[in-house]
Amino acid sequence: NIDSLIHHDPGEASAALIKLAGIMRYLTYETSSEKVNLSKEVEYIRNFIELYRIRIKSPEAIGFEVNGDLDVLLAPALFVPLLENAFKFASFRNKGHCVDINLSSDSGIVIFEVSNMCEKISNASKSDNSGFGILNLKKRLELIYPLKHQLQIEPGESRYSVKLLIDTNAN
Numbered sequence: 001n002i003d004s005l006i007h008h009d010p011g012e013a014s015a016a017l018i019k020l021a022g023i024m025r026y027l028t029y030e031t032s033s034e035k036v037n038l039s040k041e042v043e044y045i046r047n048f049i050e051l052y053r054i055r056i057k058s059p060e061a062i063g064f065e066v067n068g069d070l071d072v073l074l075a076p077a078l079f080v081p082l083l084e085n086a087f088k089f090a091s092f093r094n095k096g097h098c099v100d101i102n103l104s105s106d107s108g109i110v111i112f113e114v115s116n117m118c119e120k121i122s123n124a125s126k127s128d129n130s131g132f133g134i135l136n137l138k139k140r141l142e143l144i145y146p147l148k149h150q151l152q153i154e155p156g157e158s159r160y161s162v163k164l165l166i167d168t169n170a171n
Helices: 002-008 010-032 038-055 080-089 132-144
Strands: 062-068 099-106 109-117 149-155 159-167
Touching (some): 010 038, 038 080, 080 099
8 A cells, every 4th residue: 555655645655654664663672571651552553543544445434542541551562463353354334433442541450442343254264374363462461461451352243342451550
């Protein structure tokens, strides 16, 4: 998508490359830290969303809301597999928000919610290497936040929803 932008909107292509560089920088440098500031996670999510908006006809189909204290420290990239799955399996055929992302933080409790419109996926269409992101996330959460997290996954007929609650206090 950035390649096609280079030819018809070089300024937009440049902005997209800066966002991509931010994503790569975050995944390369920040994820090696034990903890990162929640504001860096928010920046990653914003860059991810903006790059994805280039791909779709209705950029307003993606909603992102942030509330609360962004100075909280937490393990890096915990939201990445949830975010990637929401976009990977989202159906952008409907009007309105096809992907909704809400992130809130209050008194050290961080809540990340993401839902996406989806079409029913048959087991035959799932690839053999799918599902490792969520499995790895569950393992990371057990190691880093034992008994201090809740991961709720609700697959629905037309909307897939995930809610991750993390208590960052005393970690």
